[in-house]
Amino acid sequence: xxxxxxxxxxxxxxxxxxxxxxxxxxxxxxQDALGHIPPDAVAQIANALNLSRAEVHGVITFYxxxxxxxxxxxxxxxxxxxxxxxxxxxxxVQHAEKKLTHREQSEYELHPVYCLGLCATSPAMMIDGQSHxxxxxxxxxxxIQKLGSGT
Amino acid sequence: MSITLFIPRDSAALALxxxxxxxxxxxxxxxxxxxxxxxxxxxxxxxxxxxxxEVQTARGxxxxxxxxxxxxxxxxxxxxxxxxxxxxxxxxxxxxxxxKKQERLTFARVGITDPLSLEDYLAHDGFQGLRxxxxxxPAAIVQQVTDSGLRGRGGAAFPTGIKWKTVLNTAAAQKxxxxxxxxxxxxxxxxxMLMEGDPLVLIEGMAIAALAVGATQGYVYVRSEYPHxxxxxNEAIAVARKAGYLGSNILNSGKSFELEVxxxxxxxxxxxxxxxxxxxxxxxGIVRAKPPLPAIAGLFGKPTVxxxxxxxxxxxxxxxxxxxxYKDYGMGRSHGxxxxxxxxxxxxxxxxxxxxxxxxxxxxxxxxxxxASGRTIKAVQVGGPLGAYLPESxxxxxxxxEAYTALWAVLGHGGIVVHDDSADxxxxxxxxxxxxxxxxxxxxxxxxxxxxxxxxxxxxxxxxQDTGAQVELLRDLCDTMLNGSMCAMGGMTPYPVLSxxxxxxxxxxxxxxxxGGSHA
Numbered sequence: 001x002x003x004x005x006x007x008x009x010x011x012x013x014x015x016x017x018x019x020x021x022x023x024x025x026x027x028x029x030x031q032d033a034l035g036h037i038p039p040d041a042v043a044q045i046a047n048a049l050n051l052s053r054a055e056v057h058g059v060i061t062f063y064x065x066x067x068x069x070x071x072x073x074x075x076x077x078x079x080x081x082x083x084x085x086x087x088x089x090x091x092x093v094q095h096a097e098k099k100l101t102h103r104e105q106s107e108y109e110l111h112p113v114y115c116l117g118l119c120a121t122s123p124a125m126m127i128d129g130q131s132h133x134x135x136x137x138x139x140x141x142x143x144i145q146k147l148g149s150g151t
Numbered sequence: 152m153s154i155t156l157f158i159p160r161d162s163a164a165l166a167l168x169x170x171x172x173x174x175x176x177x178x179x180x181x182x183x184x185x186x187x188x189x190x191x192x193x194x195x196x197x198x199x200x201x202x203x204x205e206v207q208t209a210r211g212x213x214x215x216x217x218x219x220x221x222x223x224x225x226x227x228x229x230x231x232x233x234x235x236x237x238x239x240x241x242x243x244x245x246x247x248x249x250x251k252k253q254e255r256l257t258f259a260r261v262g263i264t265d266p267l268s269l270e271d272y273l274a275h276d277g278f279q280g281l282r283x284x285x286x287x288x289p290a291a292i293v294q295q296v297t298d299s300g301l302r303g304r305g306g307a308a309f310p311t312g313i314k315w316k317t318v319l320n321t322a323a324a325q326k327x328x329x330x331x332x333x334x335x336x337x338x339x340x341x342x343x344m345l346m347e348g349d350p351l352v353l354i355e356g357m358a359i360a361a362l363a364v365g366a367t368q369g370y371v372y373v374r375s376e377y378p379h380x381x382x383x384x385n386e387a388i389a390v391a392r393k394a395g396y397l398g399s400n401i402l403n404s405g406k407s408f409e410l411e412v413x414x415x416x417x418x419x420x421x422x423x424x425x426x427x428x429x430x431x432x433x434x435x436g437i438v439r440a441k442p443p444l445p446a447i448a449g450l451f452g453k454p455t456v457x458x459x460x461x462x463x464x465x466x467x468x469x470x471x472x473x474x475x476x477y478k479d480y481g482m483g484r485s486h487g488x489x490x491x492x493x494x495x496x497x498x499x500x501x502x503x504x505x506x507x508x509x510x511x512x513x514x515x516x517x518x519x520x521x522x523a524s525g526r527t528i529k530a531v532q533v534g535g536p537l538g539a540y541l542p543e544s545x546x547x548x549x550x551x552x553e554a555y556t557a558l559w560a561v562l563g564h565g566g567i568v569v570h571d572d573s574a575d576x577x578x579x580x581x582x583x584x585x586x587x588x589x590x591x592x593x594x595x596x597x598x599x600x601x602x603x604x605x606x607x608x609x610x611x612x613x614x615x616q617d618t619g620a621q622v623e624l625l626r627d628l629c630d631t632m633l634n635g636s637m638c639a640m641g642g643m644t645p646y647p648v649l650s651x652x653x654x655x656x657x658x659x660x661x662x663x664x665x666x667g668g669s670h671a
Binding site: 020021022023024025027028049055058059062063064065066081082083084085086087113114115116117118119120121122124126129131132133134 | 162163165166167198199201334335336337338339340343375376377378413414415416417418419430431432433434435436451492493494495496497500501502523532536566568569570571574579582586589590
């Protein structure tokens with residue numbers, strides 16, 4: 001972990017550690033700032049909250065939202081829950097997997113997500129935190145194309 | 152001339168390009184020298200029409216939808232700002248049958264007001280409930296809620312007033328109000344729409360709960376998949392605090408209530424109340440054994456009211472209009488209204504707030520207009536991923552807690568997911584087991600191990616390997632999960648699985664007469 005990471009974690013800990021139930025807000029802040037929760041930060045967090053490293057590690061790994069490796073350039077989440085399944089999300093996932101093999105694998109990561117609350121406008125997905133609804137394969141291609149040209 | 156336009160900032164509208172539409176409207180208006188007052192309202196809940204623009208006219212609000220940014224120029228050409236003729240003109244919003252046939256109590260303001268305008272909120276009966284509560288004794292507030300017949304809208308349908316009474320009667324230096332906004336059920340979005348469309352009513356409901364039980368601190372636990380809800384709630388809390396509806400001296404009453412939003416982290420099981428409390432405490436979302444009830448030893452071991460968003464947001468109107476007013480809606484022991492969420496393969500999906508007693512068939516066809524694909528509707532899952540699949544023979548049963556229990560089904564949080572005849576119920580049953588395996592907190596064995604074994608058994612059934620014996624094994628496993636799990640995660644996963652098996656045995660490769668289920 002670079003020095004600046006450790007400093008950023010320290011600043012977050014100083015600001016949040018005294019809140020009741022501080023661990024989740026701290027982990028969110030760290031992930032928002034660094035893109036992930038560096039494994040090296042576990043001891044630092046544990047120390048500040050008077051927890052064991054195992055407890056902190058346990059929390060990080062329990063929640064799907066937290067990640068311990070840096071994200072790739074673009075994160076794509078396709079909803080795979082029932083409402084989206086009923087409108088063809090499985091086909092959309094297959095399409096996405098096919099589409100993305102043609103690209104730099106290291107730039108995109110594709111994850112399933114279970115419900116974005118857009119169930120009446122299925123299938124739904126999220127690209128880099130932005131939601132999109134009624135996603136057809138054609139709309140998916142357009143969105144990906146935009147990413148490619150826009151960034 | 153100046154015109155007033157409404158374009159929702161609801162997540163569903165945004166996911167369909169509402170921001171692009173708003174931007175196009177601003178640009179086009181500027182080009183034409185038309186002054187626009189643009190209000191970013193909540194969604195009316197007619198989600199197949201989003202993004203829906205409304206224009207304020209002398210006759211009332213006129214709706215246009217679904218609008219894309221490319222349509223905006225043509226809309227101005229058609230003088231839409233005066234309600235002009237255009238293919239997307241839907242007429243007066245209030246006259247649209249989908250809205251007109253509803254009974255909106257909890258969602259009375261959603262889509263109508265600016266979610267963050269205190270002025271709007273007050274002009275539409277906002278904070279009337281809180282004002283009345285401030286003049287009442289705590290026990291009298293609890294009594295009103297009990298008398299209204301309100302039951303927990305998160306899914307468990309436990310009487311809200313009874314919960315509050317337990318907290319009121321448990322002495323402690325610190326008590327908490329926790330709002331469960333971890334709306335993870337597929338097919339549900341009522342909590343989200345309410346938080347984004349009328350956040351102040353939730354704040355008011357929580358403040359009333361605080362007065363009723365003597366709590367001074369509240370938390371809204373919102374799932375991380377709802378970033379817009381979190382933003383709007385935080386803004387609304389700031390608005391309420393600034394105007395004295397939250398803080399150390401609510402409306403100069405000497406009563407205090409602080410409210411904070413906490414973000415979840417993508418664990419479905421945190422929608423279970425005790426797992427949510429663990430998560431709020433900064434731990435893994437592991438289900439607690441009950442007793443003790445959260446009402447006696449909840450957050451940080453203190454007496455805690457933990458209610459769903461819709462339960463809390465229904466309290467202000469009960470206090471304002473009285474318990475009898477609310478209780479008059481509904482049927483049997485299901486009083487009031489439920490915001491049903493019509494989702495999945497449906498032509499006109501959206502939010503429909505109706506009194507209990509409406510039937511699934513009315514929702515599917517009178518409101519929903521049939522499947523989106525145009526094919527026959529085959530199965531409808533009611534009550535989220537832990538709810539049963541209902542075949543057509545059950546669609547005329549009134550949506551009522553007890554009537555659904557008699558069907559071995561649940562209303563849950565009011566989510567309705569429609570599947571057409573291309574759906575394979577064996578695959579959906581497998582998915583239910585897989586979802587349970589992914590999301591199980593791991594505390595109890597029937598859920599943790601059972602779900603994984605369930606996926607394996609379903610794989611064999613789908614592959615046609617020794618189907619008869621595997622179906623028997625599946626029933627046995629479901630029996631263990633039903634009766635041996637600590638919470639609804641493992642305990643209710645058998646609902647979708649067994650209902651699929653019992654009602655659609657042909658999808659499992661067995662004949663009707665061989666299904667042999669006791670749950671029908």
